[in-house]
Amino acid sequence: MKRSLLGFILILAAVAALTPIPLVGQSSYTPPRTREGQPDLEGIWQAVNTAHWDVEGHNGSLGVPPGHSVVEGGLIPYQPWALQKRRENFEKRAELDPETKCWLPGVPRATYMPHPFQIVQTNDKVMFMYEYRSWVRYVWMNGTPHPEGPIDWFMGDSRGKWDGNTLVIDVIHLNDQTWFDRAGNFHSEAMHVVERFTRTGPDHMLYEATIEDPKVFTRPWKISMPLYRRVEQTAELLEYACPAYLLEKEWNDPNSNYFRQR
Amino acid sequence: MIRKIGVPVGALTATLWILLLAPDFAAAQGFWAKDSPKVPMAPTWMREKAQLPPYNPPRTPEGVPDMQGFWGGAGGDGAADLEDHEYMDATTPSHETFISDPPDGRVPYTDWARARHQEIRRGLGRGWPGESGPRTHGAPRSLCLNSMPRINVDGGQEIIQKPGMLIIVSSMGWHRVIYTDGRPAVGGKARFWFGSSRGRWDGDTLVVEVTGNNGRGWFDTAGNFYTANTKFTERWRLADANTIDYSVTVEDPTIYTRPWTMNFPKRRPGTGRRNIGGLPGATSGLPSRVEKDVHAQEVWEEACFEGNHENTITQKELGFKWFGGVTPPTK
Numbered sequence: 001m002k003r004s005l006l007g008f009i010l011i012l013a014a015v016a017a018l019t020p021i022p023l024v025g026q027s028s029y030t031p032p033r034t035r036e037g038q039p040d041l042e043g044i045w046q047a048v049n050t051a052h053w054d055v056e057g058h059n060g061s062l063g064v065p066p067g068h069s070v071v072e073g074g075l076i077p078y079q080p081w082a083l084q085k086r087r088e089n090f091e092k093r094a095e096l097d098p099e100t101k102c103w104l105p106g107v108p109r110a111t112y113m114p115h116p117f118q119i120v121q122t123n124d125k126v127m128f129m130y131e132y133r134s135w136v137r138y139v140w141m142n143g144t145p146h147p148e149g150p151i152d153w154f155m156g157d158s159r160g161k162w163d164g165n166t167l168v169i170d171v172i173h174l175n176d177q178t179w180f181d182r183a184g185n186f187h188s189e190a191m192h193v194v195e196r197f198t199r200t201g202p203d204h205m206l207y208e209a210t211i212e213d214p215k216v217f218t219r220p221w222k223i224s225m226p227l228y229r230r231v232e233q234t235a236e237l238l239e240y241a242c243p244a245y246l247l248e249k250e251w252n253d254p255n256s257n258y259f260r261q262r
Numbered sequence: 263m264i265r266k267i268g269v270p271v272g273a274l275t276a277t278l279w280i281l282l283l284a285p286d287f288a289a290a291q292g293f294w295a296k297d298s299p300k301v302p303m304a305p306t307w308m309r310e311k312a313q314l315p316p317y318n319p320p321r322t323p324e325g326v327p328d329m330q331g332f333w334g335g336a337g338g339d340g341a342a343d344l345e346d347h348e349y350m351d352a353t354t355p356s357h358e359t360f361i362s363d364p365p366d367g368r369v370p371y372t373d374w375a376r377a378r379h380q381e382i383r384r385g386l387g388r389g390w391p392g393e394s395g396p397r398t399h400g401a402p403r404s405l406c407l408n409s410m411p412r413i414n415v416d417g418g419q420e421i422i423q424k425p426g427m428l429i430i431v432s433s434m435g436w437h438r439v440i441y442t443d444g445r446p447a448v449g450g451k452a453r454f455w456f457g458s459s460r461g462r463w464d465g466d467t468l469v470v471e472v473t474g475n476n477g478r479g480w481f482d483t484a485g486n487f488y489t490a491n492t493k494f495t496e497r498w499r500l501a502d503a504n505t506i507d508y509s510v511t512v513e514d515p516t517i518y519t520r521p522w523t524m525n526f527p528k529r530r531p532g533t534g535r536r537n538i539g540g541l542p543g544a545t546s547g548l549p550s551r552v553e554k555d556v557h558a559q560e561v562w563e564e565a566c567f568e569g570n571h572e573n574t575i576t577q578k579e580l581g582f583k584w585f586g587g588v589t590p591p592t593k
Contacts, residue, residue, distance in 0.1 A: 042424075051294075089575070103568050118428060118439070122422060127431060134436045136454070153563040224491045237439060240452040243567045244407050244478070247574070251584035259575045 027206065030101040031165055031199035034164065036123045039165040041197055043119060043203060045228040047112035054183035054262060070112075070223045076185060077218045089184025097182055102242035104135060104154035106178025107171050108209040108223065116230050118237050119197075126160055126167065139169050140260050146172055152189050154178060167197040188215040203229035278529070284413075285497065295356030301338040304525050311501055311527070319466060321498040322423050327466045327500050329428070335417035336360070336526040341486035344369065347424070350390050351562075360415075360450040360481075364526035365549055368484055369591065375517035380487030387580065399481035399580040405574055406566035409435055409455045410472050411494050411510040411524065417559070428461060433561040440470050447473050453490050454477055470496040477587035481524075487588055488578065491516050504533040554585020590591040 034111045050058070052069025056076060057069035069075070078086060089096055099105060105113055115131040128137040139160040146157050152175035160169040172195040179186050191213040198206045205227040212220040250258035274525070319327040339354055346359040346367050359367030362578040371379060380469035385398030398493040402409065414537065418433035419431075426443035440461040461470040472494040480487055492514040501507040 104565060120424070120431075121424060128424075129429075129431070129437045129439075136431050136435060136437050138561055140560065144560075147557050154565050154568060155563055234445070236441065237437075238448065238452075239456055241407070242454050243405075244455060247405055247407070248584055248586065251578065259578045 017049075026207060027200040027220055029166070029200050034121050036121065038121055039162065039167070039199065041119045041126070041134075041167060041171070041199060041205065042121055044116050044235045045119065045227045046116040046223055046230055047207070048077065048228055049112065049225055050138065051112040051223070051225060052109065052114055052181055055181050055185055056182070056183070070225045071178055072222045074139060076180075077221050078218060079218055082186075082216045086184050090177070091184075091188055093182060093184050094213065096184070097179055098249055099179070099182065101166075101178060102133070102246045104133060106154055106174060107137075107156055107158070108195065108211075110135070110155065110180060110210075111195075111207055112225065114242060116235070116237060132240050134239055139167075146170070149173055156193070159221075163196075167195075169193075169195040169197075171195065186216070186229050187213045188212070190215045197227075198225070203231055206227075281468075292353045294339075295350070295352075296349050298349070298355050301355055301357040303336065303338055303360050304362040305358050305529050307507075307525060308362055311507055314501055317500060317502050319503075324423075324425055324461050326423070327468075328423065328500065329421045329468075329506060330423055331421065331502060332531055333419050333506060333528045334531050335418075335419075335528065336415045341412060341415045344482045344486045345395060347353060351388065352381070354388075354390075360524045360526060361522060363511075363523040364520070368406070370519045370522050371521055372517055372590070374591060375487075375556070375588070379485055379487065382487070384535075386483075386485060387582070398583065399485065399585040400577045400582040401485075402479050402585060403483060404505075404577065406570050407455065408434070408478070410457050410459075411496065411512075412479060412481055413456075413487065414496070414508055417528075417578075419528075420561075434564055434566065440468075442468075453477070457494065466499060468498040470497075470498070472496065478585060480520070487517075487580040487585075488512060489514055489517055489588060489590065501527065504530040517588070 003169065003244055008152075012209045018207045025258065031039045031041070032175075034042065049070060050065050051070045053064050053067065055070050057074060057087070058064075058067060060066040094100065102195070109128055111117070113130070113132045116131040117131060120127045120129060124140070126139040126141060129135075130137070135155070135156050138160060139158040141160050143161075144159065144160055149156065153173055153207040154177060155173055156171040156174035158169050158171050160167055162168070172191075173190040174187075174189065174191050174193070176189040176191075192212065193212075196206075196208040200206050206224065207227050208224040209220060210222045211217070246258075267470075278399040319329075322328045322330075338357055340352040341360060343357070344360050345351070345358055349356045361367045361369065365368055369379075382398045384392060384394050385396055386393065387397050403412065413432070416432070416434065420431045422429040422431065426441060428442060430438045430440070430442045436456070438456060438459055439519070440459045442461045442463065444462075445461050446462070448454075452458070452474050454474055454480065455476055458474040458477075459470050459472045461468050463469075475488065475490060475492050475494065476494060477488055477490040483498065492512060495513070496513045497507075497509045497511075499507045506528040507525070508528050509523055511521050511523045513521045
């Protein structure tokens with residue numbers, strides 16, 4: 001009895017040892033290579049979660065689905081003044097969320113907007129083409145440094161390199177005019193984001209982003225989520241021309257406040 | 263349009279961008295004297311390309327012509343006004359038409375559509391001859407709204423080719439993926455500012471059918487319009503190593519009496535040829551300071567819409583109305 005139990009345990013252990021268990025940020029999956037010899041991240045991808053509503057865990061409310069946190073440790077480590085500001089942002093989000101003005105969503109929010117994006121790789125750069133606003137983010141892969149500031153861009157300046165099969169992107173020169181989500185989670189222009197994109201299977205990718213902003217948070221913090229390949233035959237980026245829709249609505253609305261805000 | 267983020271940085275960004283694509287961008291924002299020579303466009307290009315020897319382009323691994331790289335725009339005044347015109351103001355010089363067919367270089371509107379176009383022109387508020395009456399519409403582009411086919415007049419585009427698709431990425435924050443794998447267009451009731459593009463190779467010419475257009479864009483800043491029934495057929499062909507012969511045929515029997523075509527060359531920046539009126543063959547003259555800059559070949563963010571709010575408010579205060587397209591009468 002004991003011997004067979006021991007044998008069973010040993011067999012289990014052997015099987016477990018042979019079964020690859022992906023560690024955080026790494027994967028045992030080896031992606032195919034592009035023509036240029038890089039890990040192939042190309043294709044149309046999309047996050048399927050509620051991070052664009054609220055990156056922290058939250059219950060449902062009218063029109064808002066509930067969701068787990070994508071923040072490691074659960075909550076964003078705000079400084080006390082910033083936690084208060086986040087509360088104010090949340091209360092006034094209908095008016096303060098830059099997404100309601102159709103502004104560019106910034107990084108990392110652009111990754112988990114409820115729209116697909118397409119990755120295109122060339123020999124010296126990786127391009128993220130977003131369906132939202134039809135925007136293009138260039139990630140320069142030729143070892144050049146960030147340009148000197150001061151620069152404040154909505155989508156920042158992205159410089160990338162390969163760490164094994166993981167695309168690591170360093171982003172600075174972000175302005176403070178973007179939020180992380182619709183729940184008022186915010187940052188300053190000092191934010192520094194390091195993203196990691198790792199293929200974990202034929203149709204899956206792991207997205208991780210480490211956020212550092214000493215003006216707003218007490219320490220760096222991290223989000224992570226799977227990305228899913230859009231596999232249907234008709235998969236393509238369509239057009240979400242947010243500014244056009246917004247301008248048309250406001251122009252024709254006699255009660256609009258839009259044109260009085262300067 | 264450079265966002266208002268502070269003069270020094272905005273100026274730096276603007277300077278690098280202008281210097282990088284000086285021939286096209288600076289020309290589109292250029293100023294002309296009253297007696298400047300007529301800016302060449304379709305008629306001159308038609309004559310020039312007729313003289314070119316046949317060109318056998320390099321090919322991608324898929325065996326189709328390799329059009330990859332950065333491309334400039336039409337140059338000239340950036341399509342202030344599509345048809346041939348004399349000097350109108352400092353930014354609207356004497357200029358050849360963009361239209362290669364019909365031979366008279368004019369948009370072949372139906373009577374109804376021509377009357378509607380003239381009505382828009384009279385209310386543009388540009389100080390042009392013939393203006394009268396109330397403001398009509400500002401150009402969609404002045405609100406940072408882009409559309410097909412006008413965006414191809416702009417430069418700052420990079421073409422990337424992959425199996426089954428040709429991708430056009432613009433520094434001005436848009437992209438097009440032209441699928442060449444035979445899939446159908448989006449179809450149905452969907453209508454887009456950029457339409458739905460599907461391409462196929464006809465010999466060495468990429469023929470792109472663009473349907474599902476929403477009819478809200480203009481061809482220029484002078485109120486030349488199309489409708490949600492319009493179909494565009496583009497033709498992209500390498501005329502030589504550094505030149506694309508770009509044409510687009512416009513079909514819409516609800517507002518035009520016949521199909522018509524725009525045609526102009528797109529050139530690679532820095533190849534020593536400019537499209538600026540009156541100066542064919544001049545070099546692009548990029549300063550060496552920019553060539554030594556490690557970021558000289560980069561494309562930097564231009565957040566047009568984010569920086570345009572004041573301008574939008576002003577436009578509304580001046581009485582311009584939203585252009586929601588035209589509805590031609592049913593026969």
